[in-house]
Amino acid sequence: MKKLKTSAIVAAGLALAIGGAAQAQDFPERPINLVVPFNAGGGTDLLIRGFAPHFAEALDGDVFVSNTAGGGGTIAAGALAGQRPDGYQLGYFSITVSTIQPQINDVPYGLDSWSPICSVAASPTVLFTSESSPYTSIEEAVEAIRAAPSTLLYGSSGPGAITHLTAVAAFKGLGVIDDVRHLPFQGSGPALQGIAAGTIQFFGDTEILMQGGGLRPLVVFNSERLASMRDVPTATEIGIEPPLNELYLWGGFFAPAGTPPEVVETLSNACGEAIASDGFQAFAEKTNTVLNYRNAADFDAFYRAQYKANGAIIEAAGL
């Protein structure tokens, strides 16, 4: 009887050891959870739900999407940070969730809480005015702001959102930040209503917004002019200096810090394969998503550089 017990323990130990060794090789052996930090049905949720099947195929495993909403994405990130770093839970975080929120709010995660896996999407931002507004160029807008300080307003979808930072980067970079006022809305929809009604004069977001009509782009926060708006200058061209001259709404997958390198590599490669797949490319075209894949190493470097650069915009925004 005693012998049997001993051998059972040995067998169990052996099984564990084999299991441990197999973990790195056979990853994933369980379904992987992609955490969307917003409610179901939003743009991010849609993107990840479109991505999940292609990711599962590339991994040759199961993938499911879950939603944890609240706090502009920080509730989900806070819950994921410090979880077991086994690669079975990945959060999809944007520039704001991963680099802005930890610098302006007391959230339970920071720069070093993550093992970045891959970036998925990145769109340059654009500052808009209404199509019916008298300003046909950024120079005219700046002139008008200088001529009547503190009368013109820029809107945002909320404090610290990319829409807020775009306007701040523009007006701080042009030296008129103290002469325009900020009117935060609850989301982009109400802000767009504000610009249509003339309540606000300026609003910054990605170029996708242009397709809705009614807007006139003034300046692009990209390294070069955009194909869809050839006449619109880049921020650098109108004299906005780094790090305020480029601003992208990007997002990617993060695992809790300490995820084994071989697991990160498997995930990162599968992510790249999924993004390159015909199915996901077609999906991205339909949803006007600008795909931008970076592997784990590149994304890690990009993420750290962004974290630092965005500190300057946050300071300018007074957040």
Add this chain to the structure above:
Amino acid sequence: MLDLLPQALSLIFTVEGLLVLTFGTMLGIVLGALPGIGSTVAVAMILPFTLTMSQAPAILLLLAIYAGSVYGGSISAILINTPGTPQSAATCFDGYPMALRGEAGKALGWATMASVVGGLASSVVLILAAPQLAAFALNFGPIETFALIVLGLTCIVSVSEGSLIKGLIAGVLGLFLSVVGGDPLTGEPRFTFGSFQLIAGFDLLAVVIGVFALSEVLLRASQRDEANVALIDFRGIVLPKLGEWRGRIGGLLKSVAIGNVIGIMPGTGAATAAFISYAEARRSAPTRANFGKGEPDGLIASESANNAVTGGALVPTLALGIPGDAITAVMLATLTLHGVTPGIRLMQDNPILIAAIFTGFFVVNLMLLPLGMLVSRVAAPLLRLREAYMLVVITLLCTLGVFFVRGNPFDLLVMAAAGVIGFVLRRQGYPMAPLVIGMVLGPTLEISLRQGLIITNGSFVQFFTHHPIAVALILAAAAMLLLPLVRAIRARQG
């Protein structure tokens, strides 16, 4: 719009179109009736399934889910005092007392008819005047929204059972709960006591379900004597007879108008509309003395208004391509996925599709009647459970529903705490409706006031000197508060 009707109908009356409308409406009713799964979640859940469909059926399915879920919320509000969605909270006030009285079938009958009329009327408005109304909606900025919410807050007076002071205390408590969390204009945390979870604030649904449903469970459990009989006697919907509508048509039309107007305005929504409509009915209906005790007029006011909002909310969404709330935002996302670009040219560029959406919406509202009867017939056996089991089922449904919305375990704690606090407060005679009104209207009140002050550079006086619509709404609010006083004084003198 009307000249496109034949083409629109040919898009709807296909096998796929009709299947989608029937199935979608039924599913919407069921999802709306389940506590927690509100219209937004219901629509979002279905969105991935529309990807393989063609344009018209995809958007028709979402419309059917939308209208169905707003109506479905009333079923659980009436039968188990648990508003399936916050917009049905006002339906509890008179629906549940009717059900307790043994008139559950009649209560649902009134709610169904009111929903159908509200939805149909709003779809007619949508068909006839969407572009004009959308242009009008743009006049409605933060300052006008602020005035509307002030008007909404006067509802607290009319739903304060027994003691006005206790009602006001509950209302202020609701307003206070709504300011916990990140400051909407600066992002700074307020009243969070260092708790990270509270940065997101209290989830409205968790609190609503806690104070209405869970506290009811606790109250029932504490009155142990009748635990062996079924709580509610329900054997299917009993539609009101034509004669019973006598004297109620005026109120119905007024509620429909309130719902429509509020639906068109940005940043308010069905819950606000239901409360304002209920308060107005309670002020003016000939049957006002019975409100809160199971008066059909109260049910009609709340249900016709919240369904009228659905059509109104589609006005700016389709005419301007700008979504007014989360639900319409999901719909626009669906259009994008199907290659239709939302925006100010949406109607000009896709006239037939938009006409099909409008007419499809009308058909959905017609279908609420037979499908509502069918779904509640299926739900009826569940309600024949003994009370003790029923309470367990309600608790389970609430827990699942609250967790499902945001996937955040903290919300369950909030729901439990709200249930216990609601139970204690109700035993002390504090009404819970003002608390919910405070929480629903609080965030919009704060944001619109502060946005207004930014626009006017800090001048509150400009609210009254430059914004006639706001002045009219504030005067209406003053009238709501003063008329009962005047009436009471007259009664004393007479």
